[in-house]
Amino acid sequence: MNRSLVRHWIALLLLPLLAACGTTPSSQHYLLTAPEAPLPQGMTPSIGVGPITVPEYLNRDSLVKRIDSNSLAISSTERWAEPLEDGILRVVALNLAGLLQTENVRLYPWHPKRAPDYGVKLRLVEMDSNAERVVLVAEWFVYRVADDSTVARRLSKQSRPLPATTQNGNEVAAAYSELLYALSQEVAASIAEAQGNPAAVSAPST
Template sequence: MRFLRIGPLAGLGMLLCLAACGSSPPNQYYRLMPHADPTTARQQPSLGVGPIKIPDYLRRSGIVYSGGGNQLIITELQRWAEPLDEGIKRVLAINLARLLQTDNLRLFPWQLDDMPDYTVEVVVLELDTRADQAVLVADWVVKHAATGRSVTRDITRLQHPLPPGPIQPAELAPAYSALFYQLSEQIAAVIGAADAADTASAAALPGG
């Protein structure tokens, strides 16, 4: 039987290679977080959140942000813990449920025989950084689910300050979370006003 003889330099090279592989930094995972505090909930109004649409360049696990001009930076180690559109839907739903004090919540898609009172659809047009700001531009619509009639449609532009200095990917998850909370506040105000008006109209009807 023949045995391979590994020279000292070759052995050292293998050890260095193994050491390099073993010292690779681990991936870091981030998620968006809701900001609204839990409150005593009721069953009305019922809400449906979704669909949520994002630009194709954001559909990746690495965190994406502007590198200046037309350049985008896609991080290798800093990653989203879930698909970004699903994370946005999740935090919007939690924020809206808490802001409107309702437990009656559905995430898109829902059953046709279980339609909510109001639906919220969001198209994210921009989610990026600009200078020392995180930026969100979103086209959103609130509808009466039963009729499909729009209650309000708007394009919202929001900014949230970032710490001074070079952009750190770890700073973007909390900044984006704050932006989606601001958006949630605007949407909740619209739904709250519409629900109050609908309740008043129903009460004014004979037998209401």
């Protein structure tokens, strides 16, 4: 068999592989977001946000969806545009800045000589979606940084229904963003109460 014939057969064998590569769906990337809020007008209280921890099964760039109690589906095309811990940290910080109307929000780790008045730690227990709803379960801890005294510590569960028509990544990311805002409202309320001003939490703009 001459070389030209061999090259011909190799090319024929590679055609299906090339065609398969050409039809691979492109990845979609999603962000968690904070709702629009009035621009912060003050510098107090000063808030430090972090660290944020997530379960190991969520520690990936792919969106994870729950099939049943013990089964998960890891998407090959729907991905977070940033590490999930970083996205949660960013959004919670923005939420608290708007809710408490303070520009003085710092991300963990902060400089020890410029410690904030209050620290906020967040540990996600669950962050799941299925065909019907999204669920967020998180333990949050607010403390006074100066003396490490506890302000509030709670285990919070938030959930939202998903549209019945489809469960795409954009809807899941938007629903998670709503749950993180509801969680941030609880945290902001505990800080406002510790300051003796429980009515200080602002609503987002409409």
